[in-house]
Amino acid sequence: xxxxxxxxxxxxxxxxxxxxxxxxxxxxxxxxxxxxxxxxxxxxxxxxxxxxxxxxxxxxxxxxxxxxxxxxxxxxxxxxxxxxxxxxxxxxxxxxxxxxxxxxxxxxxxxxxxxxxxxxxxxxxxxxxxxxxxxxxxxxxxxxxxxxxxxxxxxxxxxxxxxxxxxxxxxxxxxxxxxxxxxxxxxxxxxxxxxxxxxxxxxxxx
Amino acid sequence: xxxxxxxxxxxxxxxxxxxxxxxxxxxxxxxxxxxxxxxxxxxxxxxxxxxxxxxxxxxxxxxxxxxxxxxxxxxxxxxxxxxxxxxxxxxxxxxxxxxxxxxxxxxxxxxxxxxxxxxxxxxxxxxxxxxxxxxxxxxxxxxxxxxxxxxxxxxxxxxxxxxxxxxxxxxxxxxxxxxxxxxxxxxxxxxxxxxxxxxxxxxxxx
Numbered sequence: 001x002x003x004x005x006x007x008x009x010x011x012x013x014x015x016x017x018x019x020x021x022x023x024x025x026x027x028x029x030x031x032x033x034x035x036x037x038x039x040x041x042x043x044x045x046x047x048x049x050x051x052x053x054x055x056x057x058x059x060x061x062x063x064x065x066x067x068x069x070x071x072x073x074x075x076x077x078x079x080x081x082x083x084x085x086x087x088x089x090x091x092x093x094x095x096x097x098x099x100x101x102x103x104x105x106x107x108x109x110x111x112x113x114x115x116x117x118x119x120x121x122x123x124x125x126x127x128x129x130x131x132x133x134x135x136x137x138x139x140x141x142x143x144x145x146x147x148x149x150x151x152x153x154x155x156x157x158x159x160x161x162x163x164x165x166x167x168x169x170x171x172x173x174x175x176x177x178x179x180x181x182x183x184x185x186x187x188x189x190x191x192x193x194x195x196x197x198x199x200x201x202x203x204x205x206x
Numbered sequence: 207x208x209x210x211x212x213x214x215x216x217x218x219x220x221x222x223x224x225x226x227x228x229x230x231x232x233x234x235x236x237x238x239x240x241x242x243x244x245x246x247x248x249x250x251x252x253x254x255x256x257x258x259x260x261x262x263x264x265x266x267x268x269x270x271x272x273x274x275x276x277x278x279x280x281x282x283x284x285x286x287x288x289x290x291x292x293x294x295x296x297x298x299x300x301x302x303x304x305x306x307x308x309x310x311x312x313x314x315x316x317x318x319x320x321x322x323x324x325x326x327x328x329x330x331x332x333x334x335x336x337x338x339x340x341x342x343x344x345x346x347x348x349x350x351x352x353x354x355x356x357x358x359x360x361x362x363x364x365x366x367x368x369x370x371x372x373x374x375x376x377x378x379x380x381x382x383x384x385x386x387x388x389x390x391x392x393x394x395x396x397x398x399x400x401x402x403x404x405x406x407x408x409x410x411x412x
Protein backbone atom coordinates (compact mmCIF):
# COMPACT_ATOMS: atom_id res chain seq x y z
CA UNK A 1 0.00 0.00 0.00
CA UNK A 2 1.55 3.27 -1.08
CA UNK A 3 0.31 6.81 -0.80
CA UNK A 4 -0.43 8.58 -4.05
CA UNK A 5 -0.07 12.29 -4.76
CA UNK A 6 -3.32 14.28 -4.76
CA UNK A 7 -4.57 13.92 -8.33
CA UNK A 8 -5.26 17.01 -10.43
CA UNK A 9 -7.39 15.37 -13.08
CA UNK A 10 -9.18 12.24 -14.13
CA UNK A 11 -9.11 11.21 -17.77
CA UNK A 12 -12.46 9.96 -19.00
CA UNK A 13 -12.27 7.87 -22.17
CA UNK A 14 -15.73 7.86 -23.71
CA UNK A 15 -17.51 6.52 -26.80
CA UNK A 16 -21.12 7.43 -27.53
CA UNK A 17 -22.04 3.86 -28.41
CA UNK A 18 -21.51 2.62 -24.83
CA UNK A 19 -24.58 2.82 -22.55
CA UNK A 20 -22.60 2.54 -19.32
CA UNK A 21 -20.48 5.44 -20.57
CA UNK A 22 -23.61 7.53 -20.89
CA UNK A 23 -24.58 6.68 -17.32
CA UNK A 24 -21.09 7.51 -16.03
CA UNK A 25 -21.09 10.74 -18.02
CA UNK A 26 -24.15 11.91 -16.11
CA UNK A 27 -22.19 11.59 -12.84
CA UNK A 28 -18.48 12.13 -13.53
CA UNK A 29 -18.39 15.92 -13.27
CA UNK A 30 -20.05 15.80 -9.84
CA UNK A 31 -17.79 12.99 -8.67
CA UNK A 32 -14.66 14.86 -9.74
CA UNK A 33 -15.89 18.21 -8.42
CA UNK A 34 -16.51 16.67 -5.00
CA UNK A 35 -12.79 15.89 -4.91
CA UNK A 36 -11.71 19.20 -6.44
CA UNK A 37 -10.41 17.42 -9.54
CA UNK A 38 -11.00 18.31 -13.19
CA UNK A 39 -12.28 15.89 -15.82
CA UNK A 40 -10.32 15.50 -19.03
CA UNK A 41 -12.82 14.20 -21.60
CA UNK A 42 -11.00 12.00 -24.11
CA UNK A 43 -12.85 10.51 -27.09
CA UNK A 44 -11.88 7.01 -28.19
CA UNK A 45 -13.30 4.22 -30.29
CA UNK A 46 -14.68 1.28 -28.33
CA UNK A 47 -14.73 -0.92 -31.43
CA UNK A 48 -11.01 -0.35 -31.79
CA UNK A 49 -10.47 -1.24 -28.15
CA UNK A 50 -12.41 -4.50 -28.53
CA UNK A 51 -10.45 -5.34 -31.67
CA UNK A 52 -7.09 -4.68 -30.01
CA UNK A 53 -7.79 -6.52 -26.77
CA UNK A 54 -10.00 -9.41 -27.86
CA UNK A 55 -12.65 -8.19 -25.45
CA UNK A 56 -16.27 -8.44 -26.60
CA UNK A 57 -19.49 -6.57 -25.92
CA UNK A 58 -21.34 -7.96 -22.87
CA UNK A 59 -24.56 -8.32 -24.83
CA UNK A 60 -23.10 -11.21 -26.85
CA UNK A 61 -24.22 -13.59 -24.09
CA UNK A 62 -28.01 -13.92 -24.36
CA UNK A 63 -28.80 -14.06 -20.65
CA UNK A 64 -26.50 -11.10 -20.04
CA UNK A 65 -28.16 -9.04 -22.77
CA UNK A 66 -31.55 -9.46 -21.14
CA UNK A 67 -30.18 -8.49 -17.76
CA UNK A 68 -28.25 -5.55 -19.20
CA UNK A 69 -31.34 -3.71 -20.34
CA UNK A 70 -32.94 -4.01 -16.90
CA UNK A 71 -29.63 -3.12 -15.28
CA UNK A 72 -29.27 0.05 -17.36
CA UNK A 73 -32.80 1.15 -16.54
CA UNK A 74 -32.21 0.43 -12.87
CA UNK A 75 -29.02 2.52 -12.84
CA UNK A 76 -30.80 5.38 -14.61
CA UNK A 77 -33.54 5.40 -11.99
CA UNK A 78 -30.92 5.14 -9.25
CA UNK A 79 -29.18 8.23 -10.68
CA UNK A 80 -32.45 9.96 -11.52
CA UNK A 81 -31.53 10.49 -15.17
CA UNK A 82 -33.50 9.77 -18.35
CA UNK A 83 -32.68 6.63 -20.33
CA UNK A 84 -34.19 5.03 -23.39
CA UNK A 85 -32.51 2.12 -25.10
CA UNK A 86 -32.11 3.14 -28.75
CA UNK A 87 -33.80 1.19 -31.51
CA UNK A 88 -30.48 1.02 -33.38
CA UNK A 89 -27.73 -0.50 -31.24
CA UNK A 90 -24.83 -0.68 -31.43
CA UNK A 91 -23.97 2.06 -33.90
CA UNK A 92 -20.77 2.64 -35.78
CA UNK A 93 -19.51 5.55 -33.71
CA UNK A 94 -16.70 6.54 -36.06
CA UNK A 95 -18.38 9.74 -37.31
CA UNK A 96 -19.63 11.11 -33.96
CA UNK A 97 -16.30 10.29 -32.30
CA UNK A 98 -14.31 11.92 -35.09
CA UNK A 99 -16.59 14.90 -34.61
CA UNK A 100 -15.61 14.87 -30.93
CA UNK A 101 -11.97 15.20 -31.97
CA UNK A 102 -12.83 18.02 -34.37
CA UNK A 103 -14.82 19.81 -31.67
CA UNK A 104 -11.90 19.45 -29.25
CA UNK A 105 -9.66 21.20 -31.78
CA UNK A 106 -11.99 24.19 -31.82
CA UNK A 107 -11.23 24.78 -28.18
CA UNK A 108 -14.06 27.26 -27.71
CA UNK A 109 -16.48 24.82 -26.13
CA UNK A 110 -16.63 23.36 -22.65
CA UNK A 111 -15.07 19.94 -23.15
CA UNK A 112 -18.18 18.04 -22.19
CA UNK A 113 -20.84 20.04 -24.04
CA UNK A 114 -20.71 18.13 -27.31
CA UNK A 115 -20.09 14.85 -25.48
CA UNK A 116 -23.19 15.30 -23.36
CA UNK A 117 -25.28 16.48 -26.29
CA UNK A 118 -24.39 13.50 -28.46
CA UNK A 119 -24.84 10.99 -25.64
CA UNK A 120 -28.15 12.52 -24.60
CA UNK A 121 -29.42 12.37 -28.19
CA UNK A 122 -28.50 8.70 -28.53
CA UNK A 123 -29.31 7.45 -25.03
CA UNK A 124 -32.42 9.42 -24.18
CA UNK A 125 -33.98 10.47 -27.49
CA UNK A 126 -33.39 7.41 -29.70
CA UNK A 127 -31.61 9.47 -32.35
CA UNK A 128 -29.06 7.59 -34.44
CA UNK A 129 -26.10 9.94 -34.11
CA UNK A 130 -24.04 7.88 -36.56
CA UNK A 131 -26.13 9.46 -39.34
CA UNK A 132 -24.68 12.75 -40.68
CA UNK A 133 -28.06 14.50 -40.75
CA UNK A 134 -28.76 13.62 -37.11
CA UNK A 135 -25.26 14.61 -36.08
CA UNK A 136 -25.72 17.94 -37.85
CA UNK A 137 -28.72 18.68 -35.64
CA UNK A 138 -26.90 17.61 -32.49
CA UNK A 139 -23.90 19.80 -33.26
CA UNK A 140 -26.19 22.76 -33.77
CA UNK A 141 -27.98 22.00 -30.49
CA UNK A 142 -24.60 22.02 -28.76
CA UNK A 143 -24.05 25.53 -30.04
CA UNK A 144 -21.64 24.61 -32.80
CA UNK A 145 -21.53 25.41 -36.49
CA UNK A 146 -22.08 21.88 -37.87
CA UNK A 147 -20.53 22.13 -41.34
CA UNK A 148 -16.92 22.97 -40.41
CA UNK A 149 -16.98 20.21 -37.78
CA UNK A 150 -18.37 17.64 -40.21
CA UNK A 151 -15.81 18.71 -42.82
CA UNK A 152 -13.01 18.16 -40.33
CA UNK A 153 -14.16 14.57 -39.62
CA UNK A 154 -12.61 13.53 -42.93
CA UNK A 155 -9.27 15.25 -42.27
CA UNK A 156 -6.38 12.79 -41.88
CA UNK A 157 -5.18 14.49 -38.66
CA UNK A 158 -8.61 14.02 -37.08
CA UNK A 159 -8.81 10.37 -38.10
CA UNK A 160 -5.27 9.78 -36.83
CA UNK A 161 -5.93 11.55 -33.55
CA UNK A 162 -8.88 9.29 -32.75
CA UNK A 163 -6.81 6.23 -33.63
CA UNK A 164 -3.96 7.50 -31.47
CA UNK A 165 -6.20 8.10 -28.46
CA UNK A 166 -7.70 4.64 -28.83
CA UNK A 167 -4.22 3.13 -29.09
CA UNK A 168 -3.06 5.10 -26.08
CA UNK A 169 -5.96 3.86 -23.97
CA UNK A 170 -5.28 0.24 -24.97
CA UNK A 171 -1.56 0.62 -24.36
CA UNK A 172 -2.31 1.91 -20.85
CA UNK A 173 -4.54 -1.08 -20.11
CA UNK A 174 -8.07 -0.15 -21.19
CA UNK A 175 -10.26 -2.93 -22.62
CA UNK A 176 -13.73 -1.40 -22.42
CA UNK A 177 -15.73 1.74 -21.74
CA UNK A 178 -16.00 3.89 -19.82
CA UNK A 179 -12.33 3.89 -18.82
CA UNK A 180 -11.08 6.35 -16.24
CA UNK A 181 -7.39 6.95 -15.62
CA UNK A 182 -5.88 8.76 -12.67
CA UNK A 183 -2.23 8.70 -13.63
CA UNK A 184 -1.64 5.04 -14.39
CA UNK A 185 -4.50 3.79 -12.21
CA UNK A 186 -7.40 2.48 -14.29
CA UNK A 187 -11.02 2.38 -13.18
CA UNK A 188 -13.28 0.55 -15.61
CA UNK A 189 -17.01 0.94 -15.71
CA UNK A 190 -19.78 3.17 -14.44
CA UNK A 191 -19.96 0.84 -11.43
CA UNK A 192 -16.44 1.85 -10.33
CA UNK A 193 -17.41 5.48 -9.72
CA UNK A 194 -17.56 4.92 -5.92
CA UNK A 195 -13.98 3.60 -5.99
CA UNK A 196 -12.88 6.43 -8.28
CA UNK A 197 -14.46 9.00 -5.97
CA UNK A 198 -12.70 7.56 -2.92
CA UNK A 199 -9.44 7.46 -4.86
CA UNK A 200 -9.76 11.08 -5.99
CA UNK A 201 -10.56 12.16 -2.43
CA UNK A 202 -7.52 10.30 -1.11
CA UNK A 203 -9.56 8.09 1.23
CA UNK A 204 -8.47 5.00 -0.69
CA UNK A 205 -4.80 4.26 -1.16
CA UNK A 206 -3.12 1.61 -3.25
CA UNK B 207 -42.38 2.27 -13.07
CA UNK B 208 -44.28 0.09 -10.61
CA UNK B 209 -44.10 -0.14 -6.85
CA UNK B 210 -42.89 -3.41 -5.42
CA UNK B 211 -43.93 -4.96 -2.12
CA UNK B 212 -41.45 -4.55 0.73
CA UNK B 213 -39.13 -7.53 0.31
CA UNK B 214 -38.61 -9.99 3.15
CA UNK B 215 -35.44 -11.61 1.89
CA UNK B 216 -32.70 -11.46 -0.69
CA UNK B 217 -31.40 -14.69 -2.17
CA UNK B 218 -27.63 -14.76 -2.48
CA UNK B 219 -26.31 -17.34 -4.94
CA UNK B 220 -22.66 -17.92 -4.11
CA UNK B 221 -19.74 -20.08 -5.25
CA UNK B 222 -16.43 -20.06 -3.38
CA UNK B 223 -14.40 -19.90 -6.59
CA UNK B 224 -15.68 -16.38 -7.44
CA UNK B 225 -13.60 -13.50 -6.02
CA UNK B 226 -16.33 -10.90 -6.45
CA UNK B 227 -18.63 -13.23 -4.52
CA UNK B 228 -16.18 -13.20 -1.64
CA UNK B 229 -16.17 -9.39 -1.69
CA UNK B 230 -19.96 -9.24 -1.79
CA UNK B 231 -20.19 -11.80 1.00
CA UNK B 232 -18.25 -9.48 3.30
CA UNK B 233 -20.97 -6.82 2.83
CA UNK B 234 -24.29 -8.52 2.10
CA UNK B 235 -25.42 -9.12 5.69
CA UNK B 236 -24.90 -5.44 6.54
CA UNK B 237 -26.63 -4.30 3.36
CA UNK B 238 -29.65 -6.50 4.03
CA UNK B 239 -29.75 -5.68 7.75
CA UNK B 240 -29.84 -1.95 6.94
CA UNK B 241 -33.09 -2.63 5.11
CA UNK B 242 -34.46 -5.08 7.68
CA UNK B 243 -34.27 -7.94 5.20
CA UNK B 244 -32.82 -11.43 5.72
CA UNK B 245 -30.24 -13.07 3.47
CA UNK B 246 -30.97 -16.50 2.07
CA UNK B 247 -27.57 -18.01 1.27
CA UNK B 248 -27.92 -20.37 -1.69
CA UNK B 249 -24.95 -22.40 -2.93
CA UNK B 250 -24.62 -22.92 -6.68
CA UNK B 251 -21.96 -23.95 -9.16
CA UNK B 252 -20.54 -21.13 -11.25
CA UNK B 253 -19.00 -23.56 -13.72
CA UNK B 254 -22.46 -24.98 -14.36
CA UNK B 255 -23.84 -21.48 -14.89
CA UNK B 256 -21.12 -20.65 -17.44
CA UNK B 257 -21.76 -23.94 -19.22
CA UNK B 258 -25.51 -23.37 -19.39
CA UNK B 259 -25.38 -19.72 -20.50
CA UNK B 260 -22.29 -19.59 -22.70
CA UNK B 261 -20.90 -16.90 -20.42
CA UNK B 262 -17.17 -17.03 -19.72
CA UNK B 263 -14.89 -15.98 -16.88
CA UNK B 264 -13.77 -12.33 -17.22
CA UNK B 265 -10.11 -13.28 -16.84
CA UNK B 266 -10.12 -14.93 -20.28
CA UNK B 267 -9.33 -11.54 -21.80
CA UNK B 268 -5.68 -10.76 -21.00
CA UNK B 269 -6.04 -7.03 -20.40
CA UNK B 270 -9.09 -7.66 -18.23
CA UNK B 271 -7.25 -10.26 -16.15
CA UNK B 272 -4.50 -7.78 -15.29
CA UNK B 273 -7.05 -5.15 -14.34
CA UNK B 274 -9.12 -7.61 -12.35
CA UNK B 275 -6.40 -8.31 -9.83
CA UNK B 276 -5.91 -4.60 -9.16
CA UNK B 277 -9.67 -4.07 -9.10
CA UNK B 278 -10.17 -6.82 -6.51
CA UNK B 279 -7.45 -5.40 -4.29
CA UNK B 280 -8.93 -1.93 -4.66
CA UNK B 281 -12.41 -3.15 -3.65
CA UNK B 282 -10.94 -5.00 -0.66
CA UNK B 283 -9.22 -1.82 0.55
CA UNK B 284 -12.40 0.16 -0.11
CA UNK B 285 -14.34 -2.30 2.06
CA UNK B 286 -11.52 -2.64 4.57
CA UNK B 287 -11.40 -6.43 4.30
CA UNK B 288 -8.46 -8.79 3.81
CA UNK B 289 -7.80 -10.18 0.34
CA UNK B 290 -5.07 -12.34 -1.12
CA UNK B 291 -5.35 -13.75 -4.61
CA UNK B 292 -4.88 -17.51 -4.26
CA UNK B 293 -1.98 -19.28 -5.95
CA UNK B 294 -4.43 -21.84 -7.36
CA UNK B 295 -7.23 -20.19 -9.36
CA UNK B 296 -9.78 -21.06 -10.42
CA UNK B 297 -10.52 -24.18 -8.44
CA UNK B 298 -13.03 -26.90 -9.10
CA UNK B 299 -15.56 -25.89 -6.47
CA UNK B 300 -17.68 -29.05 -6.70
CA UNK B 301 -16.56 -30.48 -3.34
CA UNK B 302 -16.78 -27.29 -1.23
CA UNK B 303 -20.14 -26.39 -2.79
CA UNK B 304 -21.53 -29.88 -2.23
CA UNK B 305 -20.32 -29.49 1.34
CA UNK B 306 -22.34 -26.25 1.51
CA UNK B 307 -25.45 -28.23 0.58
CA UNK B 308 -24.65 -30.88 3.17
CA UNK B 309 -24.08 -28.22 5.83
CA UNK B 310 -27.41 -26.60 4.93
CA UNK B 311 -29.14 -29.94 5.55
CA UNK B 312 -27.75 -30.03 9.08
CA UNK B 313 -29.72 -26.92 9.90
CA UNK B 314 -27.89 -26.27 13.17
CA UNK B 315 -25.53 -23.64 11.80
CA UNK B 316 -26.05 -20.01 10.94
CA UNK B 317 -26.48 -20.15 7.18
CA UNK B 318 -23.42 -18.07 6.45
CA UNK B 319 -20.92 -19.57 8.91
CA UNK B 320 -19.57 -22.26 6.63
CA UNK B 321 -19.86 -19.98 3.59
CA UNK B 322 -17.79 -17.29 5.23
CA UNK B 323 -15.26 -19.79 6.60
CA UNK B 324 -14.67 -21.41 3.23
CA UNK B 325 -14.48 -18.10 1.35
CA UNK B 326 -12.15 -16.61 3.94
CA UNK B 327 -9.84 -19.64 3.71
CA UNK B 328 -9.65 -19.41 -0.08
CA UNK B 329 -9.67 -15.62 -0.55
CA UNK B 330 -7.58 -14.47 2.38
CA UNK B 331 -5.39 -17.42 3.38
CA UNK B 332 -4.48 -19.00 0.02
CA UNK B 333 -5.85 -22.39 1.07
CA UNK B 334 -7.08 -24.61 -1.75
CA UNK B 335 -10.49 -25.54 -0.40
CA UNK B 336 -11.12 -27.92 -3.28
CA UNK B 337 -8.76 -30.35 -1.53
CA UNK B 338 -10.51 -32.69 0.95
CA UNK B 339 -7.84 -32.30 3.64
CA UNK B 340 -8.07 -28.50 3.49
CA UNK B 341 -11.85 -28.62 3.51
CA UNK B 342 -11.73 -30.88 6.55
CA UNK B 343 -9.82 -28.20 8.46
CA UNK B 344 -12.18 -25.45 7.31
CA UNK B 345 -15.26 -27.41 8.37
CA UNK B 346 -13.74 -27.95 11.79
CA UNK B 347 -12.90 -24.24 12.05
CA UNK B 348 -16.54 -23.47 11.26
CA UNK B 349 -17.54 -25.58 14.28
CA UNK B 350 -18.69 -28.60 12.29
CA UNK B 351 -17.86 -32.28 12.51
CA UNK B 352 -16.06 -32.68 9.15
CA UNK B 353 -16.49 -36.40 8.48
CA UNK B 354 -20.30 -36.60 8.29
CA UNK B 355 -20.35 -33.52 6.03
CA UNK B 356 -17.69 -34.91 3.71
CA UNK B 357 -19.51 -38.25 3.61
CA UNK B 358 -22.71 -36.50 2.57
CA UNK B 359 -20.95 -34.76 -0.38
CA UNK B 360 -21.12 -38.05 -2.27
CA UNK B 361 -24.82 -38.64 -1.56
CA UNK B 362 -26.97 -38.49 -4.71
CA UNK B 363 -29.48 -36.11 -3.04
CA UNK B 364 -26.69 -33.65 -2.24
CA UNK B 365 -25.29 -33.78 -5.76
CA UNK B 366 -28.76 -33.35 -7.21
CA UNK B 367 -29.61 -30.48 -4.90
CA UNK B 368 -26.55 -28.48 -6.04
CA UNK B 369 -27.42 -29.18 -9.67
CA UNK B 370 -31.02 -28.14 -9.05
CA UNK B 371 -30.03 -24.86 -7.40
CA UNK B 372 -27.66 -24.09 -10.27
CA UNK B 373 -30.39 -24.88 -12.78
CA UNK B 374 -32.87 -22.76 -10.87
CA UNK B 375 -30.52 -19.77 -10.89
CA UNK B 376 -29.95 -20.11 -14.64
CA UNK B 377 -33.65 -20.56 -15.32
CA UNK B 378 -34.34 -17.33 -13.40
CA UNK B 379 -31.77 -15.43 -15.46
CA UNK B 380 -28.43 -15.75 -13.66
CA UNK B 381 -25.29 -15.95 -15.80
CA UNK B 382 -22.55 -15.21 -13.28
CA UNK B 383 -21.71 -14.75 -9.61
CA UNK B 384 -22.58 -13.32 -7.26
CA UNK B 385 -26.25 -13.30 -8.24
CA UNK B 386 -28.82 -11.71 -5.95
CA UNK B 387 -32.54 -12.18 -6.41
CA UNK B 388 -35.28 -10.17 -4.77
CA UNK B 389 -38.32 -12.00 -6.06
CA UNK B 390 -37.70 -12.09 -9.79
CA UNK B 391 -35.44 -9.03 -9.81
CA UNK B 392 -31.81 -9.98 -10.45
CA UNK B 393 -28.81 -8.00 -9.30
CA UNK B 394 -25.52 -9.31 -10.67
CA UNK B 395 -22.17 -8.58 -9.16
CA UNK B 396 -20.56 -7.14 -6.07
CA UNK B 397 -20.72 -3.76 -7.81
CA UNK B 398 -24.55 -3.82 -7.78
CA UNK B 399 -24.76 -3.78 -3.98
CA UNK B 400 -25.62 -0.04 -3.96
CA UNK B 401 -28.56 -0.74 -6.29
CA UNK B 402 -29.60 -3.77 -4.25
CA UNK B 403 -29.49 -1.75 -1.05
CA UNK B 404 -31.67 1.01 -2.54
CA UNK B 405 -34.06 -1.63 -3.88
CA UNK B 406 -34.33 -3.39 -0.51
CA UNK B 407 -34.94 -0.06 1.24
CA UNK B 408 -37.66 0.82 -1.26
CA UNK B 409 -35.93 4.00 -2.43
CA UNK B 410 -35.58 2.58 -5.93
CA UNK B 411 -38.64 1.37 -7.79
CA UNK B 412 -38.90 -0.46 -11.06
